[in-house]
Amino acid sequence: MSNYPFWLGGIAASMAASITHPLDLTKIRMQTLGPAAQPPSMIAVMRASLGESGLRSFYTGLSASLLRQMSYTLVRLGSYEEMKRRMSLRGPLPTGKLLLAAAAAGALGGVAGNPAGMLRRRDFHILLVRMTSDSLKRPEKRYGYRNALTGLVSLLKEEGIKGIYRGLGTNTARAVLMNISQVGSYDFFKATLLKRRLPLVNYQFQDNFSLHSVASFAAATCGTTVCSPADVIRTRIMASSAQASPIRIVMRSLREEGPMFMFKGWCPAFMRLGPNTVLMFVFYERLKRWWSSIGHTR
Numbered sequence: 001m002s003n004y005p006f007w008l009g010g011i012a013a014s015m016a017a018s019i020t021h022p023l024d025l026t027k028i029r030m031q032t033l034g035p036a037a038q039p040p041s042m043i044a045v046m047r048a049s050l051g052e053s054g055l056r057s058f059y060t061g062l063s064a065s066l067l068r069q070m071s072y073t074l075v076r077l078g079s080y081e082e083m084k085r086r087m088s089l090r091g092p093l094p095t096g097k098l099l100l101a102a103a104a105a106g107a108l109g110g111v112a113g114n115p116a117g118m119l120r121r122r123d124f125h126i127l128l129v130r131m132t133s134d135s136l137k138r139p140e141k142r143y144g145y146r147n148a149l150t151g152l153v154s155l156l157k158e159e160g161i162k163g164i165y166r167g168l169g170t171n172t173a174r175a176v177l178m179n180i181s182q183v184g185s186y187d188f189f190k191a192t193l194l195k196r197r198l199p200l201v202n203y204q205f206q207d208n209f210s211l212h213s214v215a216s217f218a219a220a221t222c223g224t225t226v227c228s229p230a231d232v233i234r235t236r237i238m239a240s241s242a243q244a245s246p247i248r249i250v251m252r253s254l255r256e257e258g259p260m261f262m263f264k265g266w267c268p269a270f271m272r273l274g275p276n277t278v279l280m281f282v283f284y285e286r287l288k289r290w291w292s293s294i295g296h297t298r
Contacts, residue, residue: 009077072113106179110172
């Protein structure tokens with residue numbers, strides 16, 4: 001297996017985030033507008049953003065998103081590739097070992113990315129939310145962060161080192177789930193598709209753009225589905241009163257709505273994760289080929 005640089009995955013994720021950032025910005029602005037008689041549609045929010053300062057407004061807070069990709073995603077993809085490379089020296093890797101490597105890499109990514117992806121109420125990335133929703137506030141209530149680094153420095157002054165590692169356990173657990181279901185499953189789907197011919201159309205995949213697109217789409221579906229129960233339960237716990245225990249919240253939801261309550265909001269979650277996952281893996285594969293073409297692998 002080729003030895004790729006540790007940072008390559010972070011670059012691929014940053015490229016994907018640069019394209020999907022307008023979707024993230026629109027979602028966050030819709031969620032932070034507060035109560036209204038008739039919540040604005042996605043089109044209405046995008047039109048308002050466009051009128052704010054043109055196309056530039058769609059990329060407000062991009063530096064916060066890139067900071068997260070170059071910490072959390074860089075570490076989880078880079079360490080996963082390195083673990084795979086080292087384990088493959090002993091022979092072919094079974095699916096179980098791949099998933100174990102993905103879990104370990106996800107934990108490392110969760111720790112590394114926690115300062116950039118701090119959570120506060122409703123599962124928002126605090127730096128990204130503050131920067132993207134700043135223009136919706138009155139001038140005297142705006143944070144005025146010039147970029148993600150100045151925002152991080154301000155947060156350090158406000159909350160100290162302990163503040164930037166708030167929610168570390170929860171975030172790391174979710175990062176483990178995400179890496180197993182997204183990154184680990186991508187390799188599984190890719191290997192499976194390469195081995196088998198599609199029965200109805202008699203098509204054999206090659207290691208190319210089509211394979212990467214289909215495998216990453218399947219990985220995005222898997223990642224959204226696996227992480228949905230954890231996201232829904234966590235959101236309900238955070239939205240409940242302080243007196244309600246997590247077990248009581250889950251049991252009440254199961255009794256009143258059935259087990260499918262754990263997949264509420266699946267479609268909006270997939271609309272955000274799907275394009276980002278496909279773009280990330282497609283870019284990652286192209287970057288790895290480019291790196292190999294200039295003779296840097298061994």
